[in-house]
Amino acid sequence: MLRSLATGLAVVGLVLLLACTGEPTPVALTTAPATETKLAEAEEEALVLTGTLRATESELLDTPTSSTWQLSLQWLIDEGSPVEPGDAIARFDPGATLTNLHDKKDQLEEKKQDRESRIAQDAIRHMELQLALRKAEVAYKKAQIDASVPENLLAGKDYRDRKFDLRETDQAFRDAQLDLLEHETASNSRVSELDIEVAELRRDIEELEEELESLTLRASRRGIVLHEMHRWTGQPIRVGDRLRASMPVASIPEVASLEVEAWAGETDAARLQAGMPARILLDADPSRTFHGSVVFVGAAGERRESWGRGKYQRIAIRIDGVDPDVMKPGMSVRCEVALAVPDPALVARHEEES
Numbered sequence: 286m287l288r289s290l291a292t293g294l295a296v297v298g299l300v301l302l303l304a305c306t307g308e309p310t311p312v313a314l315t316t317a318p319a320t321e322t323k324l325a326e327a328e329e330e331a332l333v334l335t336g337t338l339r340a341t342e343s344e345l346l347d348t349p350t351s352s353t354w355q356l357s358l359q360w361l362i363d364e365g366s367p368v369e370p371g372d373a374i375a376r377f378d379p380g381a382t383l384t385n386l387h388d389k390k391d392q393l394e395e396k397k398q399d400r401e402s403r404i405a406q407d408a409i410r411h412m413e414l415q416l417a418l419r420k421a422e423v424a425y426k427k428a429q430i431d432a433s434v435p436e437n438l439l440a441g442k443d444y445r446d447r448k449f450d451l452r453e454t455d456q457a458f459r460d461a462q463l464d465l466l467e468h469e470t471a472s473n474s475r476v477s478e479l480d481i482e483v484a485e486l487r488r489d490i491e492e493l494e495e496e497l498e499s500l501t502l503r504a505s506r507r508g509i510v511l512h513e514m515h516r517w518t519g520q521p522i523r524v525g526d527r528l529r530a531s532m533p534v535a536s537i538p539e540v541a542s543l544e545v546e547a548w549a550g551e552t553d554a555a556r557l558q559a560g561m562p563a564r565i566l567l568d569a570d571p572s573r574t575f576h577g578s579v580v581f582v583g584a585a586g587e588r589r590e591s592w593g594r595g596k597y598q599r600i601a602i603r604i605d606g607v608d609p610d611v612m613k614p615g616m617s618v619r620c621e622v623a624l625a626v627p628d629p630a631l632v633a634r635h636e637e638e639s
Contacts, residue, residue: 330623330624331564331621331622331623331624332549332553332556332557332621332622332624333619333620333621333622334547334548334549334553334600334602334619334620334621334622335547335617335618335619335620336545336546336547336548336600336602336617336618336620337545337546337547337615337616337617337618338543338544338545338546338612338613338614338615338616338618339538339543339544339545339546339614339615340538340539340540340542340543340544340614341539341542341543341544342538342539342542343511343536343537343538343539343542343614344504344505344506344508344536344537344538344539345513345533345536346374346375346502346504346533346534346535346536346537347530347531347532347533347534348377348528348529348530348531348532348533348534349377349496349499349500349502349530350496350499350530350531351377351381351382351496351499351500351530352381352382352385352493352496353381353382354529354530355527355528355529356377356378356500356527356528356529356530357377357378357525357526357527358375358376358377358378358522358523358524358525358526358527358528358534359376359377359378359379359524360375360376360524361374361375361376361512361522361523361524361534361535362374362375362510362535363510364510364511364512364521365509365510365511365613366509366510367507367508367509368504368507368508368509368510368537369504369507370504370505370506370507371503371504372503372504373501373502373503374502374503374504374510374534374535374537375501375502375534375535376500376501376502377500377501377528378500379497379500382493382496382497382500383497385493386490386493386494386497389486389489389490389493390490392486393483393486393487393490396479396482396483396486397483399479400476400479400480400483403472403475403476403479404472404476407468407472407475407476410468410472411465411468411469411472414461414464414465414468415465417461417464418458418461418462418464418465420461421454421457421458421460421461422458422461424454424457424458425451425454425455425457425458427454428447428450428451428453428454428455429451431447431450431451432447432448432450432451434447502534502535504537506537506539508537508538508539508540509537509538509540509613509614510535510536510537511535511536511537511538511614511615512534512535513533513534513535513536514533515528515532516532516533522534522535538614540607540609540612540613540614541607541609543604543607543612543614544577544580544601544602544603544604545563545565545577545600545601545602545604545618545620546599546600546601547599547600547601547602547620548589548592548597548598548599548600549597549598549600550595550596550597550598551586551595551596551597551598554582554583554586554597554598554600556624557579557582557600557622557624558579558582559578559579559580559581559582560578560579561578561579561622561623561624562576562577562578562622562623563576563577563578563579563602563620563621563622563623564576564620564621565577565602565604565618565619565620566618566619566620566621567611567612567616567617567618568616568617568618568619569611569616569617570611571619573611575604575605575606575608576604576605576606577602577603577604577605577620578602578603578605579600579601579602579603579622580601580602580603581599581600581601582598582599582600583598583599583600584598585598586598587599602620602622
């Protein structure tokens with residue numbers, strides 16, 4: 286009994302002695318050093334951007350030039366519709382063009398009838414003048430014969446009369462020749478003028494027919510259709526809009542040229558540079574991850590009216606391996622840009638390509 290009590294007191298005394306010396310009780314370390322944690326966090330630090338897919342190459346379909354200063358959009362294919370070369374994309378109201386075309390065709394028929402009528406009338410007049418010329422020639426030749434009789438065989442008055450007749454018929458013959466020549470010249474001139482007018486009307490008709498054909502916009506490549514924005518209203522082009530020549534109507538982007546167009550505030554944009562790698566997630570299919578790299582950082586900020594008063598810089602991100610079956614222009618995406626220093630070789634390559 287006394288032995289057990291002595292043993293217990295010895296243990297208590299040892300514990301008190303250790304406590305008085307101040308030495309810590311050993312504890313196992315289970316967390317990584319702070320420097321390693323910070324390094325890992327730095328490697329994973331990324332700037333998250335939202336953006337849309339945009340094609341750097343596309344076929345732009347503009348409002349055609351016409352005889353009227355504005356055209357009304359009569360029909361427009363639905364946005365996102367797949368098209369093949371030759372498919373109709375949009376059609377403008379052909380009313381004014383058709384009216385002009387019908388008027389020109391009517392004028393052409395009138396001119397052709399005028400030409401035929403003029404040729405017929407001139408032909409009749411030509412025959413009349415030819416007949417008058419032959420009569421004048423016969424009269425002149427007869428007067429020559431009569432005037433060739435020697436004066437000593439005729440009475441003085443008869444001789445003078447025959448000489449006078451010779452001069453008269455000679456002048457009449459010359460006048461008849463001149464009349465025929467003038468008629469032929471005038472007839473040819475009138476017919477030539479009508480030929481020119483007919484040719485001009487035919488050219489006008491050809492141009493109007495080409496204009497009529499141009500009022501239907503057709504695709505020249507395979508792809509999907511995107512509606513352009515109206516310059517004046519800022520809204521997507523739609524049926525009923527009145528557009529001037531060269532105003533954009535729709536576009537067919539080249540899917541292989543898709544890239545991400547994003548916008549970053551000036552503070553965030555200052556942290557970005559070409560060559561930085563990025564992960565790209567489609568909002569429509571977030572289960573798939575694509576990769577790319579920053580290829581452009583805007584030098585100056587721009588105001589985006591719907592985003593407030595701040596300025597934003599445009600960021601372009603190239604996509605490695607565009608999937609045309611999944612990716613479509615206008616899709617919204619989320620990008621995670623790694624803020625680590627990019628590979629200098631990659632930066633140099635981007636600068637050469639741009």
